[in-house]
Amino acid sequence: MRIKLLVSYDGTSYCGWQVQPNAVTVQEKIEQAIFQVTGEKVRVTGSGRTDAGVHALGQVAHFDTNSSIPPEKFFLALNIHLPDDIKVIKSELAEPDFHATRDAVKKTYRYSTYVSQSILPLRDRYAVQVEKMPDIKKMKETALILLGEHDFKCMSASGGGAKTTVRTIYSIDIIEKDGQIDFYICGNGFLYNMVRIMVGTLLKVGSGKIKKEDVIKMLSTGKRSLGGKTLSAKGLTLMKVEY
Amino acid sequence: MRIKLLVSYDGTSYCGWQVQPNAVTVQEKIEQAIFQVTGEKVRVTGSGRTDAGVHALGQVAHFDTNSSIPPEKFFLALNIHLPDDIKVIKSELAEPDFHATRDAVKKTYRYSTYVSQSILPLRDRYAVQVEKMPDIKKMKETALILLGEHDFKCMSASGGGAKTTVRTIYSIDIIEKDGQIDFYICGNGFLYNMVRIMVGTLLKVGSGKIKKEDVIKMLSTGKRSLGGKTLSAKGLTLMKVEY
Numbered sequence: 001m002r003i004k005l006l007v008s009y010d011g012t013s014y015c016g017w018q019v020q021p022n023a024v025t026v027q028e029k030i031e032q033a034i035f036q037v038t039g040e041k042v043r044v045t046g047s048g049r050t051d052a053g054v055h056a057l058g059q060v061a062h063f064d065t066n067s068s069i070p071p072e073k074f075f076l077a078l079n080i081h082l083p084d085d086i087k088v089i090k091s092e093l094a095e096p097d098f099h100a101t102r103d104a105v106k107k108t109y110r111y112s113t114y115v116s117q118s119i120l121p122l123r124d125r126y127a128v129q130v131e132k133m134p135d136i137k138k139m140k141e142t143a144l145i146l147l148g149e150h151d152f153k154c155m156s157a158s159g160g161g162a163k164t165t166v167r168t169i170y171s172i173d174i175i176e177k178d179g180q181i182d183f184y185i186c187g188n189g190f191l192y193n194m195v196r197i198m199v200g201t202l203l204k205v206g207s208g209k210i211k212k213e214d215v216i217k218m219l220s221t222g223k224r225s226l227g228g229k230t231l232s233a234k235g236l237t238l239m240k241v242e243y
Numbered sequence: 244m245r246i247k248l249l250v251s252y253d254g255t256s257y258c259g260w261q262v263q264p265n266a267v268t269v270q271e272k273i274e275q276a277i278f279q280v281t282g283e284k285v286r287v288t289g290s291g292r293t294d295a296g297v298h299a300l301g302q303v304a305h306f307d308t309n310s311s312i313p314p315e316k317f318f319l320a321l322n323i324h325l326p327d328d329i330k331v332i333k334s335e336l337a338e339p340d341f342h343a344t345r346d347a348v349k350k351t352y353r354y355s356t357y358v359s360q361s362i363l364p365l366r367d368r369y370a371v372q373v374e375k376m377p378d379i380k381k382m383k384e385t386a387l388i389l390l391g392e393h394d395f396k397c398m399s400a401s402g403g404g405a406k407t408t409v410r411t412i413y414s415i416d417i418i419e420k421d422g423q424i425d426f427y428i429c430g431n432g433f434l435y436n437m438v439r440i441m442v443g444t445l446l447k448v449g450s451g452k453i454k455k456e457d458v459i460k461m462l463s464t465g466k467r468s469l470g471g472k473t474l475s476a477k478g479l480t481l482m483k484v485e486y
Contacts, residue, residue: 010364057365075361085364118318121253121328122300122480125368237365 003071004094005030005044005078007059010085012125012234016052017059026050026086030061033081037074038067047104047241051193053233055126057110058089060241062100098243106170106242108186111199112235115179127180128235134206136176142205142212143172145219146198153222155198156191157230165191174202184239193230200228246314247337248273248287248321250302253328255368255477259295260302269293269329273304276324280317281310290347290484294436296476298369300353301332303484305343341486349413349485351429354442355478358422370423371478377449379419385448385455386415388462389441396465398441399434400473408434417445427482436473443471 007030015023019031030044046061069077074091082088112127114120119129146169153165173184183199201218204210210226218226250273258266262274273287289304312320317334325331355370357363362372389412396408416427426442444461447453447470461469 008364010368055365079361084362084367087361087364089359089361089363116332118322118330118332119327120332121251121330122298122369124327125253126365 001066001071002062002064002094002096002098003074004092004098004100005061005063005075005088006090007046007056007061008087008089009056009059010125011050011053011055013085014052016054017046017048017050026056026059027061029082029086030078030088033078034063034065036081037069037077038065040065040067045100047100047107047238048189050236050238051233054236054238055234056238058240059238060100060104060243062094062098100241103243104189104241106186106188106240107190107238108184108240108242109190109195110237110239111183111185111195111231112237113181113183113199113203113231115181123180124234126234126237128232130181130203132207134181134203135208136174136181136206138208138212139202139206140174142202142215143174145212145215146172150219151222152191152194152219154218154224155194155201155227156224157193157197159192162191167191167194195236196231196233197224197227197229199235200231202228203231204228244309244314245305245307245337245339245341246317247335247341247343248304248306248318248331249333250289250299250304251330251332252299252302253368254293254296254298256328257295259293259297260289261292269299269302270304272325272329273321273331276321277306277308279324280312280320281308283308283310288343290343290350290481291432293481294476294479297479297481298477299481301483302481303343303347303486305337305341343484346486347432347484349429349431349483350433350481351427351483351485352433352438353480353482354426354428354438354474355480356424356426356442356446356474358424366423367477369477369480371475373424373446375450377424377446378451379417379424379449381451381455382445382449383417385445385458386417388455388458389415393462394465395434395437395462397461397467398437398444398470399467400436400440402435405434410434410437438479439474439476440467440470440472442478443474445471446474447471 042063044063071093075088114123149168169187171186287306314336318331357366392411412430414429
């Protein structure tokens, strides 16, 4: 039977989702837990990779097993063998042809920042410091340009290996509260470093260093160099995958 | 001149506030930073100790210096030499007789818990898992008993060295949101482990294992054994000290 997992992790200590030699990854830890529970060596397939240091509230994955453990109880058995910074929140029986990567239609990421002259130790693990309050209105206006289907080559790092750099962004919500600014970005898929470059570019607009017109130009010319910097992985969280 | 500091720290990696042999503490780290900035070996006096693993959003401390750095700029110089999990948020000139411990009149602590069948990796650093939703109404009713001046011997661990076990609690706010339950407790001072035992006891009432009447009895008899367990340090944060 095929089992679908909802997984959450604090990515700080991991080299991302995907198994790789000489590095500890989330996928590997979950595969090890399944082995300890079932004795089966299986591949766990996630909705997509997350990079080193990126967190997840709602990563989705699937795997096949012959175990007799009821699917909806599986997460409890796996959690016994998982470290506290990786836990399965829910497990359920999936259709035999359900595929966590191929069937994903929407993903939502959150990028968190906080505005402060000094690092704030209790926020800094999951958010990135911004020294001056950016112009939220300007960022929201610029975000509208990014909605819809575009070639996002200008907002991706090389090495992602994607066949096409065209993606659709369904929504960008920028929410400011108590000195924290959260960017919620929902799309049909994301290129390598895309959210981190997108938010870095919006913040550059918010700080007045570039204008909305520069972002329009960035999209039309495909020039990465016009945009903002690639922000740190620690502010990024995969919130939700929809099927 | 005397300088007053507002300090925030993630206590996870520290053996609490107070300098002690063979252990890394927050006080020590700040004294080292002052030495690196001024060349002066000084004692930094905090509003009180926080235990190993306890966090602070607004710890207050003072120290004396002959440095010519403007008091309100001092925090920037100190932060250069402090690790990312300890930062000074604000510095200012204090009256020569200001004393961070003796002059404190009110302290507010927050104890954070979340309700979930499994550990939630993105909440678990600063909050403690509770498996079943407690009865919030019962906890709020019981909290009213704790308000005002009482002998809180029954809610303290030995080893605190306090002269009296009488303290005044000004307010207890229990706020539930998105599966997280935060307890905000404000008082004129707290005994060793007092907040952690108090919240442990309220949760025991919330789970139905003891009743409001048992807490009344606990206070009147001074019996620690009637209460709930001493909760983990990681859920506790010193929010504010008032003078």
